[in-house]
Amino acid sequence: MKWYADRPARFTRQLIADLLAAGWVALWIWVASTAHDWVLELRAPGDGLVNAGGDIRDVFTNAASKAKGVPFVGDDLSGALGNGTKAGETLIGAGNTQIGVVQDTAFWLAVAVVTIPVLFLLITWLPLRLRYARKAGDIAKLRDKPDLLALRALTSLSPKELSKFSGDPAVGWRTGDTDVIDDLARRQLLALGVRA
Template structure:
């Protein structure tokens, strides 16, 4: 495989396309992390519930512990205050559940914001680059076989390119005209940006 052309113009275009692809990925990673951080701000109410629930639980737990010391009704009073402790724990659990939902949403939204654009890039840009790398690599290996390159040029160059020859390049190839064969081979290599 040959990832980059030898000729400066095509090489520059390929480098720019690759830099744009890398920039595309970096942009969507930045967008995803920014959105992730914004969504995580929505966990503030859940944090508030956890803190409030913890405070309520602690207050009622302390009150229940002190109520046990009251003669005659201490155990009953401590039991009644224990319900307040359960209410605090319920608020804490609700807060943790809300935080979990927000964190999961932030993660999956960020993942989607990276995966979808990267998949789009892999479906559009990567096949073009792979096709070029395979074609250029196989063509570069034929540098020392001008007859094959000339035949490839006859089947691959545009009609406009072939019409620029003084005579019929196919006839010249069949008769072994080395000048035309070398020119066809050079044009085939040049079409892929590969040096002769």
């Protein structure tokens, strides 16, 4: 396969198209990263719940451990304060759930934002580049076979290109006119930007 043309004008167009394709991918990666970061800012309430739940749990745990030392009612009081510890654990669980949802949303949003434009690029740009690379590579292998290139030129060049010949190029090819064959072969190579 031959990825780039030998002719400077076509090479420049191909290089610009490839750079634009790379820029397109980079742009959408940046957009996805920015969207990911913005969505992650929504986890602040979940972080607040986790911190508040941890503080409540710690306060009630300390109070329950100190309440055990109160004569006669220490165990009952410690058990009642233990329920506050459970409330703190519940807040921590709710905060972690919210954080998980926000992180999952941020991740999948970023994946979607990158995937859709890149798939569009791969569906439109990549087949054109692969087709050119395959054709140009195959044609380049035929450089030393001008008769085949001339035949290919007769079937693939536009009528406008073929009308530029002074005579009938098909007759010249059939009769083995080397000037016509070489000219047809050269034009076929140039049509794909391959050096003759």
